[in-house]
Amino acid sequence: MDFTLKIWRQENRKAKGRFETYKISNISPDCSFLEMLDILNESLVDKLSHPICFDHDCREGICGMCGLYINGHPHGPDSAVTTCQLHMRKFSDGETITIEPWRAKPFPIIRDLIVDRTALDKIIQEGGYVSATTGGVPDGNAILISKHKADEAMDSASCIGCGACVAACKNASAMLFVSAKVSQLALLPQGKPEAAIRVQNMVAKMDDLGFGNCTNTYACEAECPKQIKRSNIARMNREFICAKVASEESTKR
Amino acid sequence: MNTLDSKIPEGQLSEKWTKYKASQKLVNPANKRKLDVIVVGTGLAGSSAAASLGALGFNVKIFCISDSPRRAHSIAAQGGINAAKNYQNDGDSVDRLFYDTIKGGDYRAREANVYRLAEVSNSIIDQCVAQGVPFARDYSGMLDNRSFGGAQVSRTFYAKGQTGQQLLLGAYSALSKEIKAGTVEMYERREMMDLVVVDGRARGIITRNLQNGEIERWGAHAVVIATGGYGNVYFLSTNAMNCNGSAAVQCYHKGAFFANPCFVQIHPTCIPVKGDYQSKLTLMSESLRNDGRIWVPKKIEDAVAIREGKLKPTEITEEDRDYYLERRYPAFGNLVPRDIASRAAKERCDAGYGVAPSGYGVYLDFKTAIERLGRDKVEARYGNLFQMYEKIVDVDPYENPMMIYPAVHYTMGGLWVDYELQTTIPGLFATGEANFSDHGANRLGASALMQGLADGYFVLPYTMQNYLSDQIYESKVSTETEEFVVAEKSVKEKLEKIMAIKGEKTVDTLQRELGHIMWEYVGMGRNAQNLQKAIPMLEDLKKEFWSNVRVTGDLTSLNPELEKAVRLADHIELSQIIAKDALQREESCGGHYREEFVTEEGEAKRNDQDFMFVGVWEYKGKDQEPVMHKEDLKYEFINVQQRNYK
Numbered sequence: 044m045d046f047t048l049k050i051w052r053q054e055n056r057k058a059k060g061r062f063e064t065y066k067i068s069n070i071s072p073d074c075s076f077l078e079m080l081d082i083l084n085e086s087l088v089d090k091l092s093h094p095i096c097f098d099h100d101c102r103e104g105i106c107g108m109c110g111l112y113i114n115g116h117p118h119g120p121d122s123a124v125t126t127c128q129l130h131m132r133k134f135s136d137g138e139t140i141t142i143e144p145w146r147a148k149p150f151p152i153i154r155d156l157i158v159d160r161t162a163l164d165k166i167i168q169e170g171g172y173v174s175a176t177t178g179g180v181p182d183g184n185a186i187l188i189s190k191h192k193a194d195e196a197m198d199s200a201s202c203i204g205c206g207a208c209v210a211a212c213k214n215a216s217a218m219l220f221v222s223a224k225v226s227q228l229a230l231l232p233q234g235k236p237e238a239a240i241r242v243q244n245m246v247a248k249m250d251d252l253g254f255g256n257c258t259n260t261y262a263c264e265a266e267c268p269k270q271i272k273r274s275n276i277a278r279m280n281r282e283f284i285c286a287k288v289a290s291e292e293s294t295k296r
Numbered sequence: 297m298n299t300l301d302s303k304i305p306e307g308q309l310s311e312k313w314t315k316y317k318a319s320q321k322l323v324n325p326a327n328k329r330k331l332d333v334i335v336v337g338t339g340l341a342g343s344s345a346a347a348s349l350g351a352l353g354f355n356v357k358i359f360c361i362s363d364s365p366r367r368a369h370s371i372a373a374q375g376g377i378n379a380a381k382n383y384q385n386d387g388d389s390v391d392r393l394f395y396d397t398i399k400g401g402d403y404r405a406r407e408a409n410v411y412r413l414a415e416v417s418n419s420i421i422d423q424c425v426a427q428g429v430p431f432a433r434d435y436s437g438m439l440d441n442r443s444f445g446g447a448q449v450s451r452t453f454y455a456k457g458q459t460g461q462q463l464l465l466g467a468y469s470a471l472s473k474e475i476k477a478g479t480v481e482m483y484e485r486r487e488m489m490d491l492v493v494v495d496g497r498a499r500g501i502i503t504r505n506l507q508n509g510e511i512e513r514w515g516a517h518a519v520v521i522a523t524g525g526y527g528n529v530y531f532l533s534t535n536a537m538n539c540n541g542s543a544a545v546q547c548y549h550k551g552a553f554f555a556n557p558c559f560v561q562i563h564p565t566c567i568p569v570k571g572d573y574q575s576k577l578t579l580m581s582e583s584l585r586n587d588g589r590i591w592v593p594k595k596i597e598d599a600v601a602i603r604e605g606k607l608k609p610t611e612i613t614e615e616d617r618d619y620y621l622e623r624r625y626p627a628f629g630n631l632v633p634r635d636i637a638s639r640a641a642k643e644r645c646d647a648g649y650g651v652a653p654s655g656y657g658v659y660l661d662f663k664t665a666i667e668r669l670g671r672d673k674v675e676a677r678y679g680n681l682f683q684m685y686e687k688i689v690d691v692d693p694y695e696n697p698m699m700i701y702p703a704v705h706y707t708m709g710g711l712w713v714d715y716e717l718q719t720t721i722p723g724l725f726a727t728g729e730a731n732f733s734d735h736g737a738n739r740l741g742a743s744a745l746m747q748g749l750a751d752g753y754f755v756l757p758y759t760m761q762n763y764l765s766d767q768i769y770e771s772k773v774s775t776e777t778e779e780f781v782v783a784e785k786s787v788k789e790k791l792e793k794i795m796a797i798k799g800e801k802t803v804d805t806l807q808r809e810l811g812h813i814m815w816e817y818v819g820m821g822r823n824a825q826n827l828q829k830a831i832p833m834l835e836d837l838k839k840e841f842w843s844n845v846r847v848t849g850d851l852t853s854l855n856p857e858l859e860k861a862v863r864l865a866d867h868i869e870l871s872q873i874i875a876k877d878a879l880q881r882e883e884s885c886g887g888h889y890r891e892e893f894v895t896e897e898g899e900a901k902r903n904d905q906d907f908m909f910v911g912v913w914e915y916k917g918k919d920q921e922p923v924m925h926k927e928d929l930k931y932e933f934i935n936v937q938q939r940n941y942k
Contacts, residue, residue, distance in 0.1 A: 055853065071571055073690070078573050081804070088802045088857060093849045096856060098363070101536040102576045104684065105461055106367045121687075128687050153507055154854045161484060164364050168476045172469030173428045176351040177344075177753045178419075180426035184383065187437035197430040197455055200462060204366055233428045 047139040072132035096155040104128040107203030112143040117207035125268045147215035169248040170241035171224040199226040208263035214255030219263040222279035239286035300927045303714040304408045309933045313412045321765035328353035332516040338365035341728025342522030344752025347470035350479035359486045369536040373460025374581035376452035377745040379417040388449040400446040401736020402886035416754040427466040444741040446633040452742045489787040498724035509852040515773030525707035525729040529867045531811020533704035534579040545866035552719040554913045555712035555732035558878035563705030564637035568657040577703040582741040585630045587665035592649040594618045628941040638702035661697035708735040716759035727751040737886025799844030803860040823891040827879040883907045
């Protein structure tokens with residue numbers, strides 16, 4: 044298969060970016076999207092130019108490191124996959140493909156298609172955990188959790204932190220990401236003691252870092268490679284309101 | 297010569313760890329605050345260690361090669377984590393888990409370390425539950441278990457097909473809590489470039505900031521290496537693209553010994569290689585072998601017809617299928633350990649029965665399971681894996697059998713450590729896949745997660761205190777000393793040298809050549825002739841790298857080509873000791889299979905008389921032959937037997 048690629052190039056955070064056009068031919072339909080970029084990069088190195096920088100690691104859809112905005116969609120046209128799981132057979136021969144980085148104020152561009160997503164870690168650091176230190180915990184079966192609740196928590200916990208939800212959102216909202224963590228821990232008995240503090244602190248940090256409000260259009264859900272449900276956002280809103288109204292606890296730790 | 301002291305505590309096996317903990321030295325809280333610890337790597341082993349040490353009150357700095365600890369490749373582990381809880385009442389115990397692990401490792405692991413691993417396994421499950429890890433539950437609300445290769449009990453805890461992800465996110469959450477508390481400082485997009493040794497002790501590291509190329513110095517009272525394994529020397533493996541053995545090689549060069557480098561695990565159930573553009577191989581969880589049946593056609597003409605696309609697997613009748621694992625190993629069937637399942641697949645394909653277009657592939661079939669359990673149940677158990685397979689291969693595994701082939705997956709070898717997980721350099725500790733300690737010559741499924749977390753949560757927080765108790769008199773480590781200056785300078789020179797070569801071959805081309813040599817001559821089936829061929833080939837490749845590699849870009853900005861080149865240089869060195877170690881080990885054991893040493897039935901034949909030792913390699917300098925030392929393995933509590941899964 045042959046393709047024309049329009050790719051965003053930007054030297055560093057401060058430099059001005061631009062699209063550059065590349066032609067690539069003889070690509071197998073079984074080639075993954077990132078392998079196609081590997082082939083392009085190898086040809087660029089052959090020509091002594093700087094290869095296109097993009098984040099990637101596990102290449103099996105679980106680490107959340109890769110993330111390209113392809114033809115206007117985070118992770119491209121296929122559903123429920125990350126960029127590394129996208130294959131060229133999903134495109135038509137001769138197609139022009141536009142490749143951009145995630146675009147959101149809290150994700151500054153580091154180089155080309157690589158963005159800085161440490162803002163997501165900063166939100167987790169505000170309370171996306173149970174404050175259990177190592178040792179002195181009860182037996183695993185001392186805490187009973189219904190299968191239904193455990194499965195529901197697992198669904199929320201399967202977020203890979205790639206940031207596609209932020210990239211998909213017109214407001215660059217991180218609500219789906221934050222609500223997935225809030226939900227996982229609110230559903231489980233282990234997370235209950237800190238639930239009210241957690242949701243308030245995480246939401247405050249999210250706002251503080253410049254992520255926008257929910258648009259209620261659910262583009263995040265539609266583009267999420269792990270199919271995290273928007274009902275998480277509803278649960279987080281409920282948790283947040285209850286915490287604000289009913290909680291007498293301070294949000295200070 | 298350095299004598300290898302494994303520091304195994306005296307006494308009965310079951311009392312060693314208890315006794316150690318009762319007699320080790322501790323550090324009081326006021327002094328903990330004055331002691332600095334560096335952790336390199338943020339996977340299960342690194343994150344759990346940093347979180348636990350931070351919670352104790354030490355000053356911890358942790359270095360991450362990616363943008364976040366959650367990217368570490370522990371996240372990709374699918375199947376589960378073992379523990380000796382015996383919740384199923386099926387006869388499990390600490391002794392049984394210990395025995396299975398030693399036997400699975402083909403009697404090449406240390407008894408005391410493995411026993412401790414089995415002992416602390418139960419605490420790991422409790423710890424993870426307390427963190428909010430959503431393990432699978434049954435309808436009573438209790439934790440559920442599944443079975444795994446090499447065991448006859450159900451002791452594997454799991455969270456869908458994403459157990460590694462959930463455990464890593466648990467460790468990451470514990471780490472995030474400590475970062476918030478200020479006990480751990482996190483440095484992302486940093487790669488370790490060298491270890492700094494002062495007066496014989498590990499005192500810090502040199503890193504490269506991958507975003508801007510800055511070379512940085514960091515001092516500490518102790519350093520922990522938790523950088524995973526070196527499976528990527530084979531180019532195609534199930535490892536992530538950033539996984540590398542560079543940190544371990546740097547430590548090896550600075551005097552840490554490297555143990556059992558030839559023990560590499562080839563995982564039997566991966567998606568076969570498709571084309572030469574391929575960048576990595578995808579694992580299909582071992583848990584699939586619980587219900588999937590592995591087969592190839594009985595008639596060679598059927599295999600040929602399938603390869604040519606003239607026949608479909610579904611058209612082959614039951615009597616014309618060879619379920620070769622069930623045939624050869626009736627007791628364990630499709631659940632034999634990984635090394636055995638891998639070799640059996642290779643044996644069938646080498647004999648001409650392979651079914652992939654390349655000839656290297658066998659079937660993993662769920663037809664019987666779907667008939668027995670119904671499609672819904674199969675979907676509930678393996679749905680995400682089936683989806684992953686279909687996305688990659690574009691074939692529906694509910695209708696057609698999956699095609700699988702073995703691929704490099706895990707390295708049992710690693711930095712040599714004693715019972716305290718300390719290397720031969722005082723103050724340098726190695727943990728998780730980066731050390732060699734617990735899996736012998738073959739690792740059982742669901743044991744890597746167990747070991748990474750055991751080391752980080754429950755072993756290092758004790759053993760490191762024993763070391764650090766002597767360090768309270770040492771002031772903060774200055775990074776202005778001669779040793780740091782020299783280390784930084786040599787890193788800069790090495791990088792400049794690589795950039796200056798401006799040769800003809802890209803890093804990926806050379807990496808592929810390395811992978812080819814390693815897979816063909818130092819791969820699944822090894823023999824003296826091929827190994828002797830590989831050694832000069834690797835020497836030539838090393839020369840070619842240092843004279844003909846092409847790295848574009850510059851030193852002072854983000855430059856993935858340079859990152860890959862540095863790792864490749866180290867991988868070639870590692871490959872050389874892998875080949876040498878494989879050559880000296882004239883026996884077949886676990887993942888190391890020497891074609892000259894087999895039983896009449898073609899099974900691996902161990903030589904306990906001459907090779908019941910750990911092969912421990914010492915670096916002697918550039919252009920010098922490394923020297924191998926032996927740590928003899930003594931089995932005092934276990935009856936050593938020939939492994940038998942029939």
